[in-house]
Amino acid sequence: MRIGIIGAGQMAQALGRGWASAGHDLVIGARSRAAADQLVATIGHGARAGSMMDAAEFGAAVLLALPVSALDTVLGEVSAKLVGRTVIDCTNAFMPDVAAPAGATAFVLSEDAVAERIAATAPGAHVVKAFNVCAAEVWASDAREFEGRRLGVPICGDDPAAVRQVCALAEDLKLQPVSSGGLHRAKYLEATSVFTVGLWFSGQDARAIFPPLDAAFAVED
Numbered sequence: 372m373r374i375g376i377i378g379a380g381q382m383a384q385a386l387g388r389g390w391a392s393a394g395h396d397l398v399i400g401a402r403s404r405a406a407a408d409q410l411v412a413t414i415g416h417g418a419r420a421g422s423m424m425d426a427a428e429f430g431a432a433v434l435l436a437l438p439v440s441a442l443d444t445v446l447g448e449v450s451a452k453l454v455g456r457t458v459i460d461c462t463n464a465f466m467p468d469v470a471a472p473a474g475a476t477a478f479v480l481s482e483d484a485v486a487e488r489i490a491a492t493a494p495g496a497h498v499v500k501a502f503n504v505c506a507a508e509v510w511a512s513d514a515r516e517f518e519g520r521r522l523g524v525p526i527c528g529d530d531p532a533a534v535r536q537v538c539a540l541a542e543d544l545k546l547q548p549v550s551s552g553g554l555h556r557a558k559y560l561e562a563t564s565v566f567t568v569g570l571w572f573s574g575q576d577a578r579a580i581f582p583p584l585d586a587a588f589a590v591e592d
């Protein structure tokens with residue numbers, strides 16, 4: 372698949388390297404051409420560098436690997452090129468939790484529905500929320516099985532073909548896609564991320580709070 376990546380930071384590298392290794396064609400576009408050049412040199416596998424517009428035009432799927440604060444500006448430039456394309460939103464609108472105890476690292480959300488805002492800002496793009504729950508280092512790692520189960524990637528989107536594409540891209544990274552409903556549910560994924568990251572940063576095991584499916588009593592009363 373042709374994948375455009377906008378941004379050349381940690382998420383661009385983690386996901387881009389995996390997709391390039393899996394045989395996908397990549398164009399990485401960043402505001403700094405030097406940063407894009409450096410990242411494609413790291414990734415290899417024929418990945419090419421360009422502008423943000425180049426990445427938007429190239430990708431059948433386009434990953435927005437940007438801080439939330441950059442989205443308005445970048446989408447203002449490229450949104451016309453995203454019509455009909457799958458746009459993967461991995462962003463998290465984290466900001467420091469000022470109510471956290473002194474010395475503790477904790478976050479809250481600066482806004483609560485980023486994926487829906489992207490969809491409103493880029494009409495015609497098929498926005499899919501994915502890859503926002505775990506750290507870039509997790510996506511970059513070879514570790515995929517934990518306690519005998521493959522790591523899952525919750526995925527929310529409205530366009531079935533776009534969701535299928537992102538599920539396939541998760542599988543290409545040897546991850547387990549978890550279809551999690553329409554884009555209106557992406558806000559819950561965003562909240563899940565800030566909540567679980569908060570637990571992890573405070574030294575608690577977020578995984579421990581969930582029973583397995585067969586013990587979850589997920590039945591209607």
Ligand SMILES: NC(=O)c1ccc[n+]([C@@H]2O[C@H](COP(=O)([O-])OP(=O)(O)OC[C@H]3O[C@@H](n4cnc5c(N)ncnc54)[C@H](OP(=O)(O)O)[C@@H]3O)[C@@H](O)[C@H]2O)c1
Nearest residue numbers: 378379380381382402436437438439441462463503506507
């Ligand atoms: N890192 C993680 O563990 C992780 C995990 C899950 C989700 N996320 C989310 O993924 C997104 C990307 O995170 P990241 O860790 O890859 O960030 P990062 O390493 O800081 O990289 C951000 C990229 O965005 C570019 N950028 C920043 N401001 C910009 C602007 N105004 N216009 C154009 N480009 C701009 C940066 O370019 P410059 O180098 O020129 O500044 C850089 O290429 C964020 O929304 C983050 O919340 C991150």
